[in-house]
Amino acid sequence: MQDFIRYIPHTEEDVQKMLEAIGLKRVEDLFQVIPKEYRFSKPLNLPEPLSEPDLIHHLQGLQVPMMNSFLGAGAYYHFIPAVVSNLISRSEFYTAYTPYQPEISQGTLQAIFEYQTLMCQLTGMEVSNASLYDGASSLAEAVLMAHRMTRRKKVLLSQALHPEYRRVIQTYIDPDQQEIVLIPYQKGEGRTDEKVLFDLLKEDVSAVVIQSPNFFGVIEDLRPIGEKVHDFGGLMIVGFSEAVAYGILQPPGMMGVDIVAGEGQSLGIPMSYGGPYLGIFTTQERFVRNMPGRLVGETVDLEGRTGFVLTLATREQHIRRERATSNICTNEGLCALMATVFLSCLGKEGLRELAMMNLSKAEYAKKVASQIHGCKLNFTAPTFNEFVLQIEREPEEVLEKLRKEKILGGFPLAKFYPELRRHLLVTVTEMNRKEEIDRWAEALEKALKS
């Protein structure tokens, strides 16, 4: 019973005081009028209390046996507290859009302002916009911004950048005939090949785009690359698909990065078959006039009261028409609100703990997988919650066997990297219990043996 006290607003002391006031000793005494044989004296036959994620896991398990997923590759299965959907469902918030008469919606603007503050803290940058569509389009906007600022037409993309993000960037810049040069990854470490990068880096390069953790889950060494890019007058852009990683990684803003752009789905937004997601975009204050998208600022009215406004709107399309900074006149309001509520619930420590949990579970999975015969870790550099496994059989066959045991065992990398034919990208989050990881490893071992 003690465990349930926290749901009752009265402390033990409060109860004693109230009992004293009416001249009783124990709560039981209140029920003296009911004959003893009709009173229930034993403790209730209930299981131990559960935490919110455990309770939801239990209830879902009662419905249908669940698939255990070890998929990630840009969409991550994280726990979302019920408070997120409760708060965003309020009718004042429940639109995916920034209002057309923004200043009348002070609540929406304040929420966006809080979102911007959180994103600056998360990425270590000075300015955040009000959000963009998703990680891919956000990175594409970053590439356009670098071109706007440098007037150079060549951009270097790491091959370890999410392949779908690369395609979106391509779509964005093709009409302007900008050139993309791919920088390969190092076969051993799994990091972007610095040597090749430095050879290609010249005065004609507008920006270098590196994802960290990269598509293989590997953490990149950003600082030396950034310094070199700046030597040649280009911009250093950092992308990401797993925002939770910044709970423990040093934020890119502390490593001399000019733009950080990536995917915010991990921050309280359901996977929803691929969208709507959240495009995070942060930069340094001196670049703010070249930043795409909307920006909410804090100000005071004539009577000195705090208020929120859309600021620097004169750069936008409805005023500048074809000469606008970008084509973006909107944001992903509802998803940005989800991330805001999610991060506010977790706090700095909570996010750190969540990231640690992801890291340690993934490290555990790496350990058990590396002990399986016919299976080895492919890259040596440190990873966050994803890693690449090399297996000795055809991935389709192995994954099919796992699927029969209700396990989505990993993402076959050959789809995007033909040279990684027998390789799986495996993702482990806080949602994968230890016993599930063990079951995954056993099933994998069995599939590789047979």
Add this chain to the structure above:
Amino acid sequence: MKFPEGLLYTESHEWVKNEGSQMTIGLTDYAQCQLKDIVYVEIPEVGSEFKKGDSIGVVESVKTVADIYSPVAGKVIDGNTTLKDHPQFVNEDPYGKGWLVKMEIQDKEELKELLSSRAYQGSLPEEL
């Protein structure tokens, strides 16, 4: 509203002070008055070259953003960096502290196409 004699003017509301091989460029009193409170001025980097009519920068006011056009072809040799912290100089002193850039003139012949103070005033809308 003032339009000093001795300066040259463009129809896009820039003024030009001819200083031999180089010139100083700014926005006219009429332009700053139309734009109202100017909050930001973006000027080109020293060394950049422009043709006549190219956009060389922008001025941003509380209500709009306007381009600054190069009155004649030339190369930028200096920019008014004080505008970064004091963009209001363009409103307060458009022909003095509010100057924008100095450029080296490529072809002096092009100056002949610019307007005199009187011709420029004549080109402005009548309600002034």
